[in-house]
Amino acid sequence: MTTTTPAPTETAMLALRDVTYRYPGTHRDVLRGISASFTSGAVHTIVGKSGSGKSTLLSLIAGLDTAGSGEVSFNGTSLAAADRDRYRARDIGVVFQGFNLVTNVSAVQNIVLSMNIAGSPVKDKTEHAYALLERLGIGREDAARPVLKLSGGQQQRVGIARALSHDPAVIIADEPTGALDEKTEEEILGIFTHLAHVEKRCVIIVTHSKRVTQIADVVLGIKSGKIGVVRSDR
Amino acid sequence: MYILQNAARNVWRNRGRNMLLGAMMLVVIATTVIAMMITSTSSGIIEDYKGRFGSEVTFTPDIEALREDASADGDGGPMRLEMPTIDAEQYLAFGDSEYLKSADYTASTGIVPTDLTVVDEDLGGGGSGMPMGGRPGQQEQEQEPDDAVSYMAQLMGGSFEEFDDGSRVLADGEMPDELNEVIVSSELAELNDLETGDTFTATGALTDPDGGDPKAISYEDLAVVGVYDDLTEEYGQTPVQNAYANTRNQVLTNVDTVLENYDSAYGGIQVSAAYYLTSPDVLEEFEAEVRAEGLPEVFEVTTDESAYETIVAPVEGLKSISTTFMIVVLALGGVIIALLSSTAIRERKYEIGVLRAMGMKKSLVSLGLWVESLILTATCLVAGLALGALVAQPVTDTLLAGQVAAAETATEAPGTMGGGMGMGGGGGGMPMGGGAGGFGPAGGTTDAEPLTELAVGLSPAGIGQIALVAFVLATLAGVVAISRITKYEPMKILAERN
Ligand SMILES: Nc1ncnc2c1ncn2[C@@H]1O[C@H](COP(=O)(O)OP(=O)(O)OP(=O)(O)O)[C@@H](O)[C@H]1O
Ligand SMILES: [Mg+2]
Numbered sequence: 001m002t003t004t005t006p007a008p009t010e011t012a013m014l015a016l017r018d019v020t021y022r023y024p025g026t027h028r029d030v031l032r033g034i035s036a037s038f039t040s041g042a043v044h045t046i047v048g049k050s051g052s053g054k055s056t057l058l059s060l061i062a063g064l065d066t067a068g069s070g071e072v073s074f075n076g077t078s079l080a081a082a083d084r085d086r087y088r089a090r091d092i093g094v095v096f097q098g099f100n101l102v103t104n105v106s107a108v109q110n111i112v113l114s115m116n117i118a119g120s121p122v123k124d125k126t127e128h129a130y131a132l133l134e135r136l137g138i139g140r141e142d143a144a145r146p147v148l149k150l151s152g153g154q155q156q157r158v159g160i161a162r163a164l165s166h167d168p169a170v171i172i173a174d175e176p177t178g179a180l181d182e183k184t185e186e187e188i189l190g191i192f193t194h195l196a197h198v199e200k201r202c203v204i205i206v207t208h209s210k211r212v213t214q215i216a217d218v219v220l221g222i223k224s225g226k227i228g229v230v231r232s233d234r
Numbered sequence: 235m236y237i238l239q240n241a242a243r244n245v246w247r248n249r250g251r252n253m254l255l256g257a258m259m260l261v262v263i264a265t266t267v268i269a270m271m272i273t274s275t276s277s278g279i280i281e282d283y284k285g286r287f288g289s290e291v292t293f294t295p296d297i298e299a300l301r302e303d304a305s306a307d308g309d310g311g312p313m314r315l316e317m318p319t320i321d322a323e324q325y326l327a328f329g330d331s332e333y334l335k336s337a338d339y340t341a342s343t344g345i346v347p348t349d350l351t352v353v354d355e356d357l358g359g360g361g362s363g364m365p366m367g368g369r370p371g372q373q374e375q376e377q378e379p380d381d382a383v384s385y386m387a388q389l390m391g392g393s394f395e396e397f398d399d400g401s402r403v404l405a406d407g408e409m410p411d412e413l414n415e416v417i418v419s420s421e422l423a424e425l426n427d428l429e430t431g432d433t434f435t436a437t438g439a440l441t442d443p444d445g446g447d448p449k450a451i452s453y454e455d456l457a458v459v460g461v462y463d464d465l466t467e468e469y470g471q472t473p474v475q476n477a478y479a480n481t482r483n484q485v486l487t488n489v490d491t492v493l494e495n496y497d498s499a500y501g502g503i504q505v506s507a508a509y510y511l512t513s514p515d516v517l518e519e520f521e522a523e524v525r526a527e528g529l530p531e532v533f534e535v536t537t538d539e540s541a542y543e544t545i546v547a548p549v550e551g552l553k554s555i556s557t558t559f560m561i562v563v564l565a566l567g568g569v570i571i572a573l574l575s576s577t578a579i580r581e582r583k584y585e586i587g588v589l590r591a592m593g594m595k596k597s598l599v600s601l602g603l604w605v606e607s608l609i610l611t612a613t614c615l616v617a618g619l620a621l622g623a624l625v626a627q628p629v630t631d632t633l634l635a636g637q638v639a640a641a642e643t644a645t646e647a648p649g650t651m652g653g654g655m656g657m658g659g660g661g662g663g664m665p666m667g668g669g670a671g672g673f674g675p676a677g678g679t680t681d682a683e684p685l686t687e688l689a690v691g692l693s694p695a696g697i698g699q700i701a702l703v704a705f706v707l708a709t710l711a712g713v714v715a716i717s718r719i720t721k722y723e724p725m726k727i728l729a730e731r732n
Pocket of ligand 1: 023024030050051053055
């Protein structure tokens with residue numbers, strides 16, 4: 001092929017339409033009719049008070065759970081109808097608020113496992129994993145240690161590395177810099193903006209950090225189960 | 235396949251937890267190994283017994299029925315029992331049955347060796363009038379005045395049991411094989427300077443059952459091919475002491491030689507046969523056949539049940555004990571393994587939740603867990619086989635000793651235990667190697683010794699069965715785990731942790 005592919009346009013990759021959600025066994029809707037769209041090439045942040053439903057919203061976007069009503073769609077396909085295992089494995093990378101690493105193995109093995117699950121075509125997955133962790137400031141020695149023997153901030157960075165390991169189109173991060181010092185936070189944010197602006201991924205970050213909202217292209221706020229645009233540079 | 239690698243790592247990582255599960259599996263597998271070894275070896279022994287020692291058939295005259303007949307037409311005088319007979323031709327005909335594994339014949343008759351001095355010649359001769367039928371020793375002797383014939387020795391065909399038990403030993407020459415070949419006792423040989431290569435002649439007489447004149451017979455050119463040392467009692471069997479009854483005067487030959495002078499119209503040559511069924515189960519068929527060929531109704535056709543019981547009962551008892559034990563252990567072990575792996579999986583719920591959140595499919599997570607339990611089971615299988623093989627023999631010996639004691643009290647089997655049937659071997663397949671001779675027809679009827687030694691072994695098929703048991707255990711553990719994880723959605727598993 002000699003035709004040059006046009007630079008990816010900033011299209012709505014993920015769309016939420018009138019999404020409601022209620023935890024089973026409870027009597028209150030955490031999310032009440034949420035509609036929003038997330039585009040590739042942009043960093044989105046979601047802000048809101050603790051308990052406002054940010055993590056809940058992310059878990060719906062991540063396909064870990066399905067909406068009570070309304071629809072979450074990825075590239076036009078409703079997640080309710082899609083193979084959500086495959087979607088989680090290949091299309092998105094999630095940085096969990098509680099890290100959710102595979103605890104009894106090393107950082108490297110966490111990343112290799114993720115790549116394996118995604119069916120990554122990379123040949124030397126271990127080497128790839130070491131390189132990725134290095135980029136996030138985790139040296140080889142630490143990378144080979146069981147993750148539970150790493151500090152909170154290191155574990156957080158392993159979580160980020162894992163989310164990026166299989167080159168997903170969407171990166172979702174729940175408080176990804178909560179456990180990091182300012183300098184490291186800066187480095188991580190650099191990576192996120194690079195992913196969005198250069199690699200044209202769709203980046204969605206839930207955060208309480210002012211610094212994160214500053215670098216965001218779109219800031220959304222959640223309150224009383226509703227979502228609204230706080231600021232958009234688009 | 236990364237699932238495999240991962241499973242292998244997980245087995246090692248969770249070794250603390252797996253140790254417990256593994257120990258349980260080890261117990262189950264080792265028990266199964268022991269039980270199966272015992273069961274398959276016992277089955278082999280029982281089958282082998284049936285096939286080899288296999289049910290000697292006896293034709294026993296029903297004395298009660300005879301008595302009744304006798305007194306029914308009796309005239310008040312002393313009761314006379316008319317002993318039924320089976321003639322030699324019938325014996326030989328019965329022996330052709332397809333239900334027989336083998337038939338051993340013996341034939342004997344009284345003789346007067348020409349030109350030979352016999353042992354205890356001064357005590358005179360004897361014999362004759364011996365009714366035949368059934369087996370020697372089972373018929374009641376009919377005391378008939380012996381006016382016609384007096385024998386000085388016996389010509390015996392096919393009676394070589396004493397050479398098996400060691401009470402007669404060939405001292406010189408060889409055993410009689412061809413027609414007219416004989417061996418004589420060393421005493422008889424000494425008295426007459428008989429040597430291997432010498433020949434002699436003997437005369438005899440066949441009695442007429444209808445009271446007519448006896449028929450004179452002679453055995454010409456009996457060739458001495460060997461001399462035997464005789465350790466048996468000179469008068470072991472009979473209270474009568476005369477040259478005829480003295481065992482030193484027994485000239486041993488083959489059945490055909492004795493039967494050369496056989497005449498169905500006359501008595502005087504006793505024939506007996508020992509038949510061995512191919513299996514105790516065909517007794518009825520065999521009986522039908524011999525009845526059809528003319529075995530008188532008065533003879534009961536039986537097998538040596540008590541000998542069979544004495545030997546086989548302990549083995550069968552052992553077999554059923556070990557089978558029961560195996561089933562109990564399998565059931566209990568199965569439940570415990572299911573419980574253990576259910577707890578194990580609850581502890582790993584978070585890990586599974588993470589894997590599911592990372593997009594691993596339920597089927598793959600399940601496969602991983604199953605592979606883990608397979609690896610664990612395979613390890614336990616190897617250890618269990620080794621352990622089982624190690625303790626199977628002592629366990630068997632202990633169990634068998636108990637069973638033998640039980641069987642002895644039950645059947646009050648005569649004779650001391652010990653000796654037993656040394657079943658050697660042990661390698662692949664049925665360890666039926668050594669001790670083949672030990673099973674031979676014991677000559678007598680109930681002095682069979684119980685099996686006191688049982689060399690257990692495991693065939694490749696047995697190992698396959700155990701591997702199958704192990705596989706089922708692994709799958710059981712896997713299925714329990716899988717059925718648990720499929721209940722959880724990743725979000726819920728992760729949420730429960732937080
Ligand atoms: N598993 C659950 N079952 C029932 N209710 C839940 C569950 N998880 C969260 N909630 C409730 O749902 C609401 C939203 O929770 P969520 O975790 O989404 O908040 P959040 O915005 O992420 O808060 P934070 O900033 O503290 O992380 C809260 O009121 C919480 O109590
Ligand atoms: Mg949250």
